[in-house]
Amino acid sequence: MERKISELLDGLSVDDIELKSAYMMSTHRIKEKTMGRIGAKNKVNLKWLGRVAAVAAVLATMTVTVFAADTVFNEGALFGNFFGMMLSDKQIELVGDIGRTFEESVTSNGTTITPIRAVxxxxxxxxxxxxxxxxGVVLPDVSEEDGYYYDFENSKSYYYNVNGSKVPHDSNRRMKLQYEFNMYGESLHNMGFNHGVTVLADDDPTDNVKEFVIRLHSESNLAIFNGPGQKYLTFYGLYIQRWGQYDGQELLTGVFNISIGLNDENRENARLVIDADDLSYYNEEYDFTVTLHEITITPLTITLDFTSTTPNNTYIFAKGGPIQLVMKDGSIVEAMEAYYDAAAHDWPHPDSIVGVADYSNFKEPVVLEDIDYILVGGEHIIDVN
Amino acid sequence: MREEKAIQKMRDKDPDGLRFLMDRYIPYVSTIVWNILRSAMTSEDAEEVVSDVFLAAWNQAEELIAGKVKAWLGAVARHKAKNKLRQIGQELPLEEDVLILADDSLIERLEREEERRLIRQAVDRLEPKDREIFLRHYYFAQQVSEISREMRMPESTVKTRLRRGRMKLKEYLTGRDL
Incomplete structure (x- = not known):
């Protein structure tokens, strides 16, 4: 007779085991949905408050209202749960320390873009x-099965405009990030960067409003995002790419230039440099050994300084991770995505050991003093605080 | 607000009671649901299951007992998420989730309530760490790697302790360890 253990346990009731929170769901949506199902309203309608904030941002004279709204929001919700769940009080304080709000929106061709917050x-x-x-313009939900919003840039050769005509893209209208070198009085320079766009959950996918989080990442350290000098982000439209279609679909166009400069004077203190004591670990799948020398952690970024033997697959770069931060409260913060210092790579791989730096960002802002230890490669522990 | 008051409010159909429970337990319930459903569903579908759990608490407020709400929500979350998984033809990806028992085993001769009592006894007789690992895996559907991280022990140790737990459970349920 076969019995499943997991089914044998069905009748148990267990409440003495603490589970560290690990999920990718919106607390706000769950509350709103449940309240709706029992016929009650959720007390804080974040989208409505968000719109209050947007209107306030448009009107400079109502700046005080923007900050009043900020005190009502949980910052995690303000980032539309982009960071996975509601942030702790310490994380909210951190976002305030290394972040900024905006007071102006930009309007072009009838579209208004309102920056809400940056970190x-x-x-x-x-x-x-x-x-x-x-x-009248619908900014629809696009599921992963259907396609994706692409990047506020004209990365396609052609697209279909709102009239249904196929038109070529102008490569000069790609999203730009520019940096004003104040100290030399130079004009605007393009900064090297990668970027990604996350479409935030939308209560009404049939209306003309949508919220996004744009994530910019410095390419080979060319851009310093939190530092002196004014920075400008310019984009020219919004498009959808659906799977199975070669060309994109234009939703709106315009010229949207946003001043995104951010210079937190305490940023130098928000940095942990940890000697990894040449910790070595082996990647069985691609037959390479990583030796980790140093780990640098800032609230949003982890940088690994390591050397590696050459993987047995020339299309694989040796990775310094996976890396997880285990916090003192037991929660785990994962690094989202690795980038490599292109300058340190040769292609194809050399036969000898390569030296690389590996950059990732976290799924949520990290309060450095709350890190307990770092888990490397799923099993090696490096103590931090 | 205390839990007793929240339960009373829910029994009186005051939504503030439910708000209190959601504020306190959404992360816990969400983690259980997420452990079970993982990539089998979108996060929106998983949110629906979490919402179902709190809706059940609202509709069955008479069953809630102060101090035992967490366990009640955990059991319902587990049940609903497993049902959802079954509906789409998938199973929990657990380590050796099957015990092979003789037809005349003690447990096969018991009524449902007796069986539950026996299983509770069997699990509680495990060494505390083995019990925790066993429940994390087979009850809360945590993967071995996750247990290893949370309990700060190598994966091989987690697997060894799981194996020991399975053996002890089998011995107990067949009546050989009573």
Whole structure:
């Protein structure tokens, strides 16, 4: 007779085991949905408050209202749960320390883009913004199965405009990030960066409003996001790419130039440099050994200084991770995505050991003093505080 | 607000009671649901299951007992998430989730309530760490790697302790360890 253990345990009731929170769901949506199902309203309608904040941001004279709204929001919700769940009080304080709010929106061709909040360290910049297209333009939900919103840039050769005509892209209208070198009085320079866009959950996918978080990452350290000098982000439109279609679909166009400069004077203190004591670990799948020399952690970024033997697959770069931060309260913060210092790589791989730096950003802002230890490669522990 | 008051409010159909429970337990319930459903569903579908759990608490407020709400929510979350998984033809990806028992085993001769009592006894007789690992895996559907991280022990140790737990459970349920 076969019995499943997990089913044998069905009748148990267990409450003496603490589970560290690990999920990718919206607390706010769950509350709103449940309240709706029992016929009650959720007390804080974040989207409505968000719109109050947007209107306030448009009107300079109502700046005080923007900050009043900020005190009502949980910052995690303000970033539309981009950081996975509601942030702790310490994380909220941190976001305030290394972040900024905005007082102006930009309008072009009838579309208003309102930057709501940004948070940045030197290597990563997160910008939460709201797009309000002209009445009648629907900014729909696009599921992963259907396609994706692409990047506020014209990265396609052609796209279909709102009239259904196929038109070529102008490569000069790609999203730009520019930096004003004040100290030399130079004009604007383009900064090297990668970027990604996350579409935030939307209560009404049939209207003309959508919120996004744009994530900018410094390419080979060319950009310093949290530091002196004015920075400008310019984009020219919003498009959808659906799977199975070669060309994109234009939703709106315009010229949207946003001043995103952020210079937190305390940023130098927000940095942990940890000697990894040449910790070595082996990657069985691709037959390479990583030797980790130093780990640098800022609230948004982790940088690994390591050397590695050459993987047995020339298309694979040796990775310094996976890396997880285990916090003192037991929660785990994962690094989202690794980038490599292109300058340190040769292609194809050399036969000898390569030296690389590996950059990742976290799924949520990290309060450095709350890190307990670092888990490397799933099993090696490096104590931090 | 205390838990007793929240339960009373829910029994009186005051939504503030439910708000209190959600504020306190959404992370816990969400973690259980997420452990079970993982990549089998979108996060929106998983949110629906979490919402179902709190809706059940609202509709069955008479069953709630102050101090035992967490366990009640955990059991309901587990049950609903497993049902959801079954509906789409998937199973929990657990380590050796099957015990092979003889047809005349003690447990096969018991009524449902007796069986539950026996299983509770069997689990509680495990050494505390083995019990925790056993429940984390087979009850809360945590993966071995996750247990290893949370309990700060190598994966091989987690697997060894799971194996020991399985053996002890089998011995107990067959009546050989009574």
């Amino acid at each position: 940045a360290d030197e290597d990563h910049y997160f910008l939460h913004l709201r797009v309000e297209a002209p009445e």
